[in-house]
Amino acid sequence: xxxxxxxxxxxxxxxxxxxxxxxxxxxxxxxxxxxxxxxxxxxxxxxxxxxxxxxxxxxxxxxxxxxxxxxxxxxxxxxxxxxxxxxxxxxxxxxxxxxxxxxxxxxxxxxxxxxxxxxxxxxxxxxxxxxxxxxxxxxxxxxxxxxxxxxxxxxxxxxxxxxxxxxxxxxxxx
Amino acid sequence: xxxxxxxxxxxxxxxxxxxxxxxxxxxxxxxxxxxxxxxxxxxxxxxxxxxxxxxxxxxxxxxxxxxxxxxxxxxxxxxxxxxxxxxxxxxxxxxxxxxxxxxxxxxxxxxxxxxxxxxxxxxxxxxxxxxxxxxxxxxxxxxxxxxxxxxxxxxxxxxxxxxxxxxxxxxxxx
DNA sequence: CCGAATTTTCAGTAATATCTGAAAACCATG
DNA sequence: CATGGTTTTCAGATATTACTGAAAATTCGG
Numbered sequence: 354x355x356x357x358x359x360x361x362x363x364x365x366x367x368x369x370x371x372x373x374x375x376x377x378x379x380x381x382x383x384x385x386x387x388x389x390x391x392x393x394x395x396x397x398x399x400x401x402x403x404x405x406x407x408x409x410x411x412x413x414x415x416x417x418x419x420x421x422x423x424x425x426x427x428x429x430x431x432x433x434x435x436x437x438x439x440x441x442x443x444x445x446x447x448x449x450x451x452x453x454x455x456x457x458x459x460x461x462x463x464x465x466x467x468x469x470x471x472x473x474x475x476x477x478x479x480x481x482x483x484x485x486x487x488x489x490x491x492x493x494x495x496x497x498x499x500x501x502x503x504x505x506x507x508x509x510x511x512x513x514x515x516x517x518x519x520x521x522x523x524x525x526x527x
Numbered sequence: 528x529x530x531x532x533x534x535x536x537x538x539x540x541x542x543x544x545x546x547x548x549x550x551x552x553x554x555x556x557x558x559x560x561x562x563x564x565x566x567x568x569x570x571x572x573x574x575x576x577x578x579x580x581x582x583x584x585x586x587x588x589x590x591x592x593x594x595x596x597x598x599x600x601x602x603x604x605x606x607x608x609x610x611x612x613x614x615x616x617x618x619x620x621x622x623x624x625x626x627x628x629x630x631x632x633x634x635x636x637x638x639x640x641x642x643x644x645x646x647x648x649x650x651x652x653x654x655x656x657x658x659x660x661x662x663x664x665x666x667x668x669x670x671x672x673x674x675x676x677x678x679x680x681x682x683x684x685x686x687x688x689x690x691x692x693x694x695x696x697x698x699x700x701x
Numbered sequence: 702c703c704g705a706a707t708t709t710t711c712a713g714t715a716a717t718a719t720c721t722g723a724a725a726a727c728c729a730t731g
Numbered sequence: 732c733a734t735g736g737t738t739t740t741c742a743g744a745t746a747t748t749a750c751t752g753a754a755a756a757t758t759c760g761g
Contacts, residue, residue, distance in 0.1 A: 357654055357655070357656060357659065358656070358658075360650070360651075360654060361651065361654050361656070361658055361659050361662060364647055364650045364651050364662070365662060367643075367646075367647060367650075368643065368647045368666070371643040372643070375636065375639070375640055375643075377554075377747095378554050378635070378636060379553070379554050379636070380551075380552050380553050380554055382718080382719070383719085384719080384720080393665055394661070394662045394665050394666075395658070395661070396657055396658055396661040401737090401738085410720075410721090411720060411721045411722065412721085412722080412723095412738090412739095413720070413721060413722070413723090413739085413740080413741080414719080414720050414721070416738070416739065416740090417719095417720090417739095417740095420739090437728090437729075437736065437737065438736080438737060438738085439737085439738080445665060445668075447668050447669055447671075447672040448672070451672065451676075461552070462549065462552065462553070465549070466549055469541075469542065469545040469546070469549075472541075473538055473541060473542045476534070476538045476541075477534075477535065477538050480531055480534060480535050481531070482531060482532070482535070483570055484532075484535055484569070484570055485531065485535050487568070487569070487570040488535060488538070488539060488568045491567055491568050491619060492542070492568075494619075494621050495567075495621055497621075498621040498622070498625065501692075501695075502625075504699075505695060505699075508699045518675075521675070521679060524694055524697075525678075525679075525682045551717095556748080556749065557749085558749080558750085575707085575708085584750075584751090585750060585751045585752065586708090586709095586751085586752080586753095587709085587710080587711085587750070587751060587752070587753090588749080588750050588751070590708070590709065590710090591709090591710095591749090591750090594709090611706060611707065611758085611759075611760095612706075612707060612708085613707085613708085702761105703760105703761090704759105704760095704761095705758105705759090705760090706757105706758085706759085706760105707756105707757080707758075707759100708755105708756080708757070708758085709754105709755080709756070709757080710753105710754090710755075710756085711751105711752100711753100711754095711755100712751105712752100712753100712754105713750105713751090713752095714749105714750080714751075714752105715748105715749085715750070715751085716747105716748085716749070716750085717746100717747080717748075717749085718745105718746085718747070718748085719744105719745080719746070719747085720743105720744080720745070720746085721741105721742105721743090721744075721745085722741100722742105722743100722744100723740105723741100723742100724739105724740090724741095725738105725739080725740075725741100726737105726738080726739070726740085727736105727737080727738070727739085728735105728736090728737080728738095729734105729735100729736090729737100730733105730734085730735095730736105731732105731733095731734090
């Protein structure tokens with residue numbers, strides 16, 4: 354354990370901690386974000402015990418959050434011949450991470466919102482009072498916009514990284 | 528209080544409740560999202576007591592979250608001549624809501640993340656081991672991507688709605 | 702400057718989300 | 732089919748976040 358290794362450890366800890374804090378400011382739980390940060394910055398897959406040790410968390414916690422990361426598609430289980438336990442490896446390509454998160458958040462957040470808006474727009478269609486008309490109008494506006502956002506999310510998530518950059522340059526002149 | 532008015536009340540309550548649930552799945556607190564939903568779907572500005580009554584929450588809670596919404600730029604205080612107390616009115620234009628939220632989230636989430644990544648990339652620049660190189664490389668990749676996202680967010684948030692639609696149509700053929 | 706209306710703050714409480722640790726289930730191997 | 736390694740589950744403990752209610756501060760008309 355020399356000075357160079359210590360410096361790396363320290364910087365990684367900093368990154369893991371900050372990434373965890375960011376995550377929890379989002380709807381993502383701290384530990385999940387921390388595990389993701391850790392796995393992203395490590396050259397080899399880790400097993401559950403390594404994650405537990407590095408982050409000083411319990412087995413149950415490590416297990417739950419690793420499973421959740423796998424469910425999100427951000428982490429893969431890798432099996433090593435001769436080894437009985439699972440190892441975990443994070444997707445490291447930033448564009449893939451982005452599209453995965455975009456797809457997942459769309460599914461979990463945008464699509465349900467759209468459902469609510471459609472239902473409320475429909476339920477308020479016939480209410481012929483100033484309040485009713487205002488409400489219905491607002492629901493329609495929101496529904497239209499969220500549907501648009503949904504489509505955009507799909508399209509962007511389906512792009513290849515190079516294409517996205519090209520498009521951005523073309524549209525924005527950057 | 529006739530049947531039509533009841534139906535509206537019920538549908539609005541549904542919307543408020545669901546929007547609150549969505550918000551809390553994000554990093555936004557339930558009450559703040561509910562107040563926003565309420566104010567968006569009401570034709571006239573409301574005072575604090577009206578919000579308290581409608582959502583059955585305490586004065587302190589109403590106050591805190593109204594202030595927070597004002598800080599986000601999603602709600603305005605309106606003063607009525609002859610009235611001493613404040614009334615609150617939500618921005619109703621969906622595109623303006625979107626750009627406001629985009630700007631605010633960029634400021635609160637993307638920009639700090641960029642700071643962390645820059646710091647970690649720099650701190651790891653000279654660590655010449657396989658682990659160190661992998662870490663540094665990942666930090667650089669993330670930094671580059673987040674910087675790109677930051678620029679995109681600014682550009683999109685600066686667009687007019689019509690222009691955004693036009694652009695989307697052009698790029699995606701929708 | 703007084704008093705009423707209103708806003709703001711915040712200590713204490715309540716609600717929610719997360720984590721632990723240990724037991725149970727699982728599973729490959731001899 | 733018994734054993735030991737490993738994963739999975741989950742009830743209870745802990746930590747975090749949000750809310751209440753009441754007191755304090757502010758504002759304004761007179």
